[in-house]
Amino acid sequence: MDDIKILVVDDESRMRKLVKDFLSRSGYQIIEAENGEEAVDKFFEDKSINLIISDVMMPKMDGWELVKIIREYSKVPIIMLTAKSEERDELIGFELGVDEYISKPFSPKILVARVEALLRRTNAIKDETVSVGGIEINKAAHIVKIDGKEIDLSFKEFELLTYFVENRGIALSREKILNNVWNYDYFGDARTIDTHVKKLRSKMGDKGAYIHTIWGMGYKFDTSDTSKE
Numbered sequence: 001m002d003d004i005k006i007l008v009v010d011d012e013s014r015m016r017k018l019v020k021d022f023l024s025r026s027g028y029q030i031i032e033a034e035n036g037e038e039a040v041d042k043f044f045e046d047k048s049i050n051l052i053i054s055d056v057m058m059p060k061m062d063g064w065e066l067v068k069i070i071r072e073y074s075k076v077p078i079i080m081l082t083a084k085s086e087e088r089d090e091l092i093g094f095e096l097g098v099d100e101y102i103s104k105p106f107s108p109k110i111l112v113a114r115v116e117a118l119l120r121r122t123n124a125i126k127d128e129t130v131s132v133g134g135i136e137i138n139k140a141a142h143i144v145k146i147d148g149k150e151i152d153l154s155f156k157e158f159e160l161l162t163y164f165v166e167n168r169g170i171a172l173s174r175e176k177i178l179n180n181v182w183n184y185d186y187f188g189d190a191r192t193i194d195t196h197v198k199k200l201r202s203k204m205g206d207k208g209a210y211i212h213t214i215w216g217m218g219y220k221f222d223t224s225d226t227s228k229e
Contacts, residue, residue, distance in 0.1 A: 007039060010034070010054070026115075043074075052076055071097040077100075079114060080102070083103070094156070146205065164221035170220065172218045172219055174218045
């Protein structure tokens, strides 16, 4: 993992050291920044950064603004660390394009596990293309085309669509989707996944009708039936 670089952003040096110590033991290269402005500079200086771990409340530029700027140019995976645990803040993070959300205090071992899981999903994808119903998914390049036209999806939206397509025709519970796409036990309610599905459908245009809601359970991806629910 020596070639995997992680940008750690936090105004507390103690927290940066804690995260750095545990991730370094797993073989990751750590780049530090003490606020959003410094993080933006370092991110664009080093185009090989594989993942960002950022605090929310910071001087000069907070974590939300950092995510907004990064997402204009990159789909690099982002994990947010925050002292806030309100559901509203978590939903804001996912809306902005955050891939994982961990509230302080947290177990460093859990953080490492989340990092490893997220990097597995982004780096261990084989070079293959999946096509169905006018949708083409290039898993290696992280590109989705609908009727030949590329659409812009966040990392989590891409993972969600890929999971739906690879399990087309199968009724999927929200719990199963969360466990496979988010890859950890999620203790919030269903609005997190419902928010992502709503945005994904919107970006897919007419093809969004392939994602069917199964009331009281979850969703099913099916190109054979696009009737209105």
